[in-house]
Amino acid sequence: MIRLRSVSKEYERRTILDALDLQVDAGEFVFLTGPSGAGKTTLLRMLYAAEHPTEGEVWVAGRRIDEMVRAQLPLLRRKIGVIFQDFKLLRRKTVLENITFVLRIHGIAPREAHRRSMKVLRRLGLQNRQAAFPDALSGGEQQRVAIARALAYQPRLILADEPTGNLDADLASELLSLLCDINYQGATVLVATHDHAILESIPARTLVLHQGQIHYDGMWPP
Amino acid sequence: MIRHAFAEGLIVLRERAVVSVILAFALGVPIAFAGVGLTLQHWLGPVADLSGQKSSVAVLLHPQMESGERRRWIAEIAIDHPRWTVSEVSSSDLAERLQRWFPYLEDLINSGDAALPSLVEILTDNPDSVTVLEGRAEVLAIGPRSSIQQTLGRVARGLALIVGVVSFVLLAVAVLLAAVWVHLELYRHSDEVIIMRLVGATEGTIRGPFLVAVAIPGLVAGILSVVGSLVTVSGLSQLASALGLSAMSIPASVLAGQLAAGVFLPLLAAVVTLARYAADATEG
Ligand SMILES: Nc1ncnc2c1ncn2[C@@H]1O[C@H](COP(=O)(O)OP(=O)(O)OP(=O)(O)O)[C@@H](O)[C@H]1O
Ligand SMILES: [Mg+2]
Numbered sequence: 363m364i365r366l367r368s369v370s371k372e373y374e375r376r377t378i379l380d381a382l383d384l385q386v387d388a389g390e391f392v393f394l395t396g397p398s399g400a401g402k403t404t405l406l407r408m409l410y411a412a413e414h415p416t417e418g419e420v421w422v423a424g425r426r427i428d429e430m431v432r433a434q435l436p437l438l439r440r441k442i443g444v445i446f447q448d449f450k451l452l453r454r455k456t457v458l459e460n461i462t463f464v465l466r467i468h469g470i471a472p473r474e475a476h477r478r479s480m481k482v483l484r485r486l487g488l489q490n491r492q493a494a495f496p497d498a499l500s501g502g503e504q505q506r507v508a509i510a511r512a513l514a515y516q517p518r519l520i521l522a523d524e525p526t527g528n529l530d531a532d533l534a535s536e537l538l539s540l541l542c543d544i545n546y547q548g549a550t551v552l553v554a555t556h557d558h559a560i561l562e563s564i565p566a567r568t569l570v571l572h573q574g575q576i577h578y579d580g581m582w583p584p
Numbered sequence: 585m586i587r588h589a590f591a592e593g594l595i596v597l598r599e600r601a602v603v604s605v606i607l608a609f610a611l612g613v614p615i616a617f618a619g620v621g622l623t624l625q626h627w628l629g630p631v632a633d634l635s636g637q638k639s640s641v642a643v644l645l646h647p648q649m650e651s652g653e654r655r656r657w658i659a660e661i662a663i664d665h666p667r668w669t670v671s672e673v674s675s676s677d678l679a680e681r682l683q684r685w686f687p688y689l690e691d692l693i694n695s696g697d698a699a700l701p702s703l704v705e706i707l708t709d710n711p712d713s714v715t716v717l718e719g720r721a722e723v724l725a726i727g728p729r730s731s732i733q734q735t736l737g738r739v740a741r742g743l744a745l746i747v748g749v750v751s752f753v754l755l756a757v758a759v760l761l762a763a764v765w766v767h768l769e770l771y772r773h774s775d776e777v778i779i780m781r782l783v784g785a786t787e788g789t790i791r792g793p794f795l796v797a798v799a800i801p802g803l804v805a806g807i808l809s810v811v812g813s814l815v816t817v818s819g820l821s822q823l824a825s826a827l828g829l830s831a832m833s834i835p836a837s838v839l840a841g842q843l844a845a846g847v848f849l850p851l852l853a854a855v856v857t858l859a860r861y862a863a864d865a866t867e868g
Contacts, residue, residue, distance in 0.1 A: 433787075435784075436784045444782065446782075454776065463783075467780075467783065467784055472587075511783070
């Protein structure tokens with residue numbers, strides 16, 4: 363599903379990722395962790411072509427994406443559900459509209475888009491907030507809208523960047539079991555986090571990013 | 585996604601109502617102006633010499649001349665004077681011109697009772713050279729060497745130039761206004777555009793609302809210009825009638841052109857602006 367081949371990334375001559383190799387197979391559940399500034403977000407951004415590697419190849423779903431032209435990006439991004447660290451909600455749209463919008467992009471008819479949006483909002487406990495605008499929501503609520511949006515169209519690959527950063531322990535573990543469910547149904551899930559409680563809560567393949575390298579790649583807790 | 589484009593485009597219009605009204609007027613006024621100018625040209629066409637290259641001198645022949653005789657005579661002088669372009673004005677053409685200036689003669693002309701003399705027109709660089717025909721038996725009269733047609737033609741050309749330049753400049757300003765507005769809206773919405781790109785929206789989905797937001801004021805501008813020019817022309821037409829001249833009307837093609845210009849000029853400006861800036865302004 364994901365393959366990086368000696369991928370390097372520099373910002374203004376500062377090396378963030380250093381000749382990284384990585385393979386994630388379809389159906390895997392993987393944690394990506396490491397200290398703040400280690401490059402977790404940068405790595406995820408490369409997987410949906412919002413960032414280009416300075417060197418190396420990035421493959422997602424069997425296609426090399428670091429060389430994709432702009433016109434091919436929408437199709438790639440529709441295959442991936444991204445939960446952004448900073449949510450990236452449309453501020454001029456309501457919670458419900460934020461979700462129906464992506465479903466409409468996927469060519470789903472308005473009625474069906476509405477039905478599915480309500481379903482995913484209920485699943486995340488947001489059914490009472492559907493008419494609110496993102497600015498009127500708490501951080502945790504915004505985070506759950508971002509999650510709902512990424513799950514609404516049932517992507518085969520989910521990239522979650524600190525999805526529990528604003529959630530309390532209960533909500534965090536609820537979200538985690540939701541992601542596990544989705545993974546169980548066949549989706550590949552990659553979760554970037556530095557929340558140790560989460561890492562300890564379920565045994566899963568864990569990548570530790572440190573100083574541009576993958577320091578540890580294996581089950582955690584061991 | 586067309587519905588989405590309309591819904592979003594209307595939101596932009598509602599948020600920027602004043603700008604869109606200004607844009608509609610800025611586009612509508614010069615288009616109306618140009619439409620009235622074209623109508624005047626159209627109206628003057630049959631009676632004014634709009635080409636302005638050579639002078640045209642009218643030569644009236646005796647009405648008793650037979651058509652064969654007349655044709656032979658015309659062929660002869662065309663050979664004798666290779667620098668002239670000699671042409672016979674058909675009687676229907678002549679009747680139309682007469683009616684244009686003397687509408688009250690319509691009944692007389694159409695009744696067929698009045699035998700119209702044959703009219704020959706000579707196009708030449710040197711109108712004075714036509715005087716050699718004076719005194720020929722076939723020639724009834726030679727028209728003035730600087731005809732009302734040429735005077736009118738000069739006036740019409742001057743008018744066309746002024747109307748053309750003024751409406752072009754105003755229209756260019758309006759189109760530029762549309763382009764600048766789209767550019768500003770693009771920046772105002774750049775956060776949203778970035779997010780839309782990241783969740784897989786195509787360029788069509790992203791740009792559609794901006795196109796709708798200029799096409800609607802454009803359509804209003806087209807309608808405004810049609811109404812404006814219809815009113816103006818009807819006023820001019822009444823004036824012409826009061827002066828005993830024939831009525832004026834806007835050709836349907838001009839009206840269609842006004843509507844099309846209203847919609848497509850700002851749309852074109854928007855398409856070009858988006859093509860130039862949509863990608864850089866909102867790099868995800
Ligand atoms: N656009 C950019 N320009 C310059 N430097 C950048 C840019 N984006 C990220 N960086 C730098 O790259 C490094 C890695 O950033 P990144 O956001 O990937 O870290 P992270 O592991 O996600 O951290 P956190 O856990 O705090 O979210 C940081 O030092 C950051 O300053
Ligand atoms: Mg990060």
